[in-house]
Amino acid sequence: MADCRRPDLMRTLSSMPHRKSLQRQISSPPLCSGEKGNVFSAWHAQVDNKGDGELQTDDDDGSLGHYAVVDSPRRRIASVRLVARHPEVYEPCDDSFALVDALLADKVNLLERQPSLCLEVGCGSGYVITSLALLMGGGHGTHYIATDISSAAAQVTCNTLASHGVEADVIVTNLVTGLEKRLAGSVDVLVFNPPYVPTPEDEVGAAGITASWAGGDRGRTVIDRMLAIVDLLMSSKGLFYLLTLTANNPGEICQIMKKKGFASRIVIQRSTEEESLHVLKFWREDVKDLSENGSPATLSNSLSAKISRLAFWR
Amino acid sequence: MRLLTHNMLSCNIKGVTKGFPLSIEVQRLDTKDADFNPDFLRNIFPKLEWKAFHDAAVSIGLNDIPEQVDPTMLEDHEFLQKFHHALLEVHLEEGALICPETGRRFPVTKGVPNMLLHEDEV
Ligand SMILES: C[S@@+](CC[C@H](N)C(=O)[O-])C[C@H]1O[C@@H](n2cnc3c(N)ncnc32)[C@H](O)[C@@H]1O
Numbered sequence: 001m002a003d004c005r006r007p008d009l010m011r012t013l014s015s016m017p018h019r020k021s022l023q024r025q026i027s028s029p030p031l032c033s034g035e036k037g038n039v040f041s042a043w044h045a046q047v048d049n050k051g052d053g054e055l056q057t058d059d060d061d062g063s064l065g066h067y068a069v070v071d072s073p074r075r076r077i078a079s080v081r082l083v084a085r086h087p088e089v090y091e092p093c094d095d096s097f098a099l100v101d102a103l104l105a106d107k108v109n110l111l112e113r114q115p116s117l118c119l120e121v122g123c124g125s126g127y128v129i130t131s132l133a134l135l136m137g138g139g140h141g142t143h144y145i146a147t148d149i150s151s152a153a154a155q156v157t158c159n160t161l162a163s164h165g166v167e168a169d170v171i172v173t174n175l176v177t178g179l180e181k182r183l184a185g186s187v188d189v190l191v192f193n194p195p196y197v198p199t200p201e202d203e204v205g206a207a208g209i210t211a212s213w214a215g216g217d218r219g220r221t222v223i224d225r226m227l228a229i230v231d232l233l234m235s236s237k238g239l240f241y242l243l244t245l246t247a248n249n250p251g252e253i254c255q256i257m258k259k260k261g262f263a264s265r266i267v268i269q270r271s272t273e274e275e276s277l278h279v280l281k282f283w284r285e286d287v288k289d290l291s292e293n294g295s296p297a298t299l300s301n302s303l304s305a306k307i308s309r310l311a312f313w314r
Numbered sequence: 315m316r317l318l319t320h321n322m323l324s325c326n327i328k329g330v331t332k333g334f335p336l337s338i339e340v341q342r343l344d345t346k347d348a349d350f351n352p353d354f355l356r357n358i359f360p361k362l363e364w365k366a367f368h369d370a371a372v373s374i375g376l377n378d379i380p381e382q383v384d385p386t387m388l389e390d391h392e393f394l395q396k397f398h399h400a401l402l403e404v405h406l407e408e409g410a411l412i413c414p415e416t417g418r419r420f421p422v423t424k425g426v427p428n429m430l431l432h433e434d435e436v
Contacts, residue, residue, distance in 0.1 A: 116357050116358075116361070117361075140353065141351060141353035141354035141355075141356065141357035141358070142354075142357075143318070143354070143357070143358055143361075145319075145322065149430070151423070151426065151428060154426045155424060155426065158424075158425065158426065167348060167349075167402070169315070169316065169318065169319040169322065170426050171319065171323070171426065171427055171428075171429055172426055172427065172428040172429065172430060173428070173429040173430055174430055174431070177326050177429055177430070177431060178323050178324060178325065178326050178420075178427075178429030179322055179323065179429075180326065181324045181326065181333070181334060182321070182322045182323070182324060182334070182363075183322065186361065
């Protein structure tokens with residue numbers, strides 16, 4: 001991604017010793033720019049076909065945006081240029097983009113569900129919740145809530161929302177503490193790009209930007225805490241989008257969720273030389289996934305098998 | 315923080331059974347225009363704890379929210395305007411939310427409530 005070459009982002013990234021793969025991308029820019037054989041470029045082609053035909057990457061003009069919206073009176077997702085920044089807040093990077101791209105790819109399904117309440121946990125810069133609100137296109141009366149454990153991140157999210165003219169409630173909390181009682185059973189869309197990097201356990205939730213990526217054993221500590229409360233939060237038509245790394249064992253995550261009655265599929269998979277990202281989507285098994293027909297990413301029972309095949313790209 | 319946000323929050327300290335609604339301690343309020351969206355209001359109405367919303371509005375000096383409501387009022391433009399203003403346009407910028415059971419104070423700073431618990435509260 002063009003953004004990975006930005007000097008300010010590099011500074012942030014180089015202060016994250018565990019994000020080796022992201023550093024690698026900086027030292028080898030071609031990986032970021034969608035060259036031949038890269039999964040990114042293949043995937044972009046796919047979204048362009050599926051999407052509104054209004055999206056294009058703006059890598060070529062050397063600018064910083066993820067996508068530019070062409071000939072549209074309305075932005076479809078957040079503009080990286082308008083995202084607020086803070087030295088201790090995670091800036092939008094490949095994982096954020098993968099998550100937003102997954103939401104874009106699943107937009108028809110999202111709109112069909114007419115969600116009343118969308119919640120992002122770990123909102124960081126606000127790039128994802130802002131993009132979600134923009135791509136859902138306001139006007140439908142949807143309520144957006146975003147939480148982060150970092151008060152700096154919450155402030156940055158407020159600024160990003162404001163610069164895009166989007167309204168959401170932003171709360172500093174651990175996952176959804178303080179909200180669970182009132183939101184129980186009513187979250188229609190749940191989005192989480194967790195701290196997923198495998199680290200020593202004592203780095204989880206540490207001060208500063210460490211908490212944005214430190215995921216403990218197999219990168220699963222915070223993910224597993226979240227999985228434990230998804231069932232409580234989700235409405236009957238709820239969709240849960242979770243970003244994971246291969247090291248997080250997404251197949252096992254799907255098994256855990258299956259025991260709670262959730263079906264799953266991979267909406268997006270994206271690989272660099274070292275890191276393979278997946279956006280997993282979960283929904284209650286007894287409710288049909290409206291996008292199941294004809295989607296290129298469709299998987300049914302073979303999710304774990306597929307994930308192990310992905311090891312090929314690592 | 316809008317009164318909408320307030321309506322979604324409760325105190326979740328271990329052992330607390332009546333952590334809702336939190337009372338509001340005002341240091342600074344601000345009013346910001348928000349787009350008037352009747353669909354949003356109609357959508358959110360059934361999800362609100364109306365008494366908590368009414369009482370919170372009164373506690374910050376908004377006295378034109380009726381104590382009793384029924385869904386037919388959602389067709390009344392004048393009511394919707396007042397509802398919109400109290401729910402979405404008045405922001406608690408600085409202050410605190412206070413647990414009705416324990417008195418625990420959750421600070422609101424630059425418009426953002428902090429619901430993080432201390433280790434011994436979890
Ligand atoms: C990988 S970053 C993602 C940021 C943003 N959503 C994005 O996609 O660019 C993870 C975020 O989760 C937040 N976080 C970490 N642990 C958390 C917790 N227990 N509760 C809420 N947020 C948490 C971090 O502060 C960080 O902002």
